[in-house]
Amino acid sequence: MKLMKTLATAALALGVALPSMADTTKVGFIYVGTPGDGGWTYEHEQARKEVVAHFGDQVETTFVESVAEGPDAERVLTQMALSGHDLIFTTSFGYMDQTNNVAAKFPDIKFEHATGYTRAHPNVSTYGARFYEGRAVIGTIAGRMTKSNKIGYIASFPIPEVIRGINSAYIHAKKVNPEVEMKVVWVFSWFDPAKEADAAAALIEQGVDVIMQHTDSTAPMAKAAETEGVIAFGQASDMGQYAPSPRVSSIIDNWAPYYIERTQAVIDGTWEQADTWGGIGSGMVEIGDFTDVLPAPVQDEANALKDALADGSYHAFTGPLNKQDGTPWLAEGETANDGDLASMNFYVEGIDAELPN
Template identity: 90%
Template sequence: MKFMKTIATAALALAVAMPAAAETTKVGFVYVGTPGDGGWTYEHDQGRKAVEAEFGDKVETTYVENVAEGPDAERVLTQMALSGHDLIFTTSFGFMDQTNNVAAKFPDIKFEHATGYKREHPNVSTYGARFYEGRAVIGTIAGRMTKSNKIGYIASFPIPEVIRGINSAYIHAKKVNPEAEMKVVWVFSWFDPAKEADAAAALIEQGVDVIMQHTDSTAPMAKAAETEGVIAFGQASDMGQYADGPRVSSIIDNWAPYYIERTKAVMDGTWEQVDTWGGIDSGMVEIGDFTDKLPQPVKDEATALANAIADGSYHPFTGPLNKQDGTPWLAEGETAGDGDLLGMSFYVEGIEGDLPQ
């Protein structure tokens, strides 16, 4: 009996001496496309990998790709919530309502929605990037580099985020080249390589020699590569594989620091509801390397503009600016507030075509 007590005492001492198993934080990502798209989802997945690299075996990450916006997203989110996730990132605008619906049912799980504005429950945060700042920079390059004075823009959906980008690119192209025109083609999809390629081809047939996009695949870049003299910009990621072809720079979405920060907040218990809108100053929006196709004065001008946006000495939406119908919008020297930008639903004066409703 005394021997058994000795064993029990030793076992208890060993149990006390051994540290408790480290708790693993489970982080999920819901993707509208595939990490192989080379653009939007690729960069979100780079952020996921950065979380793994930062925290090692303290985290477990999962993802579901090609999730359609709508009811299917709610099903995927519910499955994630039921499978023990502590934090879930939903990475497309069209997941907004589904994110809030599922968050209401799982108040102990933290949800983060990209590019949305609804935070209906205390366990939902929103985050996005001021992409329009980057488009001011590449719009300047486009205005300087076009020889036909025709700039093409492949747009996804007529939501404020996309409209802001079109307006910003046009305003800054026009500033450096008063003869510049912008032609917009709407494809009503985030990721559809065939539609995006067809849109690029249609723009090139109209004489466009600079192509921009707010869609997720590399298809427009590939189509631009087929025509001599057409240049393009990487969208969401660097798309550096085209640097020897049409790509002259890019807008890069750098989600990694945010994903690391928010995962750490869940791990240490400091997570709270926030609305984050980062730009060039925070590093959430980056301008890709300039290729040698750009003359040094154009590189210098683009760099100076990016620096001025970053340090706050210049705002991409500074008056005088009118709406497309000629209605005054911003007076001389007046800048647009975030509320106006977040709800933007009009083209600025000079852009051709009607804005879909």
């Protein structure tokens, strides 16, 4: 410390700038899974690497993987805050309360919480993606491609984000195939390959020949690969190693532009609290390449829907739509507002499954 003070005094006397650790912005990431999960955490890790590539020596990044949602997340976040970070991204829904709790104790640090809806302090922002737009596209493909008229969905937790995805996939499968049925299996975990594989097997045993998922591992894809005639979709990441079958396309989370933008704002001193919800149009949600398993007309239809969602000429939740119990929800031509979507806690009419509490 004395040496640094001496160097600083000398530099000031000579009128030269002394390189300082303060010139480096320290950015941390908290992961719910491992970067090798092939899905959700993998894509966040790829985005972190792009931050490093973009900024070079301007930034130092760190990450902690496999942090359980709950009290342990607060401990990890506190340790990260105490270790000199300027910006911290908490990348799972279940970190919401812990992010706000720690942010209250460290008002000079910026916190960004993925997929949350609470920002209780001015140094907390939220960000998420309109995954339901991607589900609309793959739901359309599912409705066209199923031969059994049974499509399956492996769900993680009954939170609005997941419920929106189930509803969007079903609505759009039903639009192109009125005979379609949806089967839902809840695993109550983001990343548990064994449970996810068992869920896929259970769906296949029920006659499902198209599998969708809102879980983080490639296990459902691997299980689908064991059964001829079953197709599936990459989740959060491309999962291209399973193409051309069973993987026929994918929903890809592209976090890098957002992470670069928010890191730049901290560097520039222009960071402001915000709620960001990007979709296909902003590039935060991408649709993976279609394989040749999909006939050209199905690809064309999916691309047309993707384009309409991207330019805003179509909304994935457009009436007439009823809730599962038959209660009217959206009238003809009416679209759901973001508040309704953010708090969605019901299935739409036609889904023959019970929504867990």
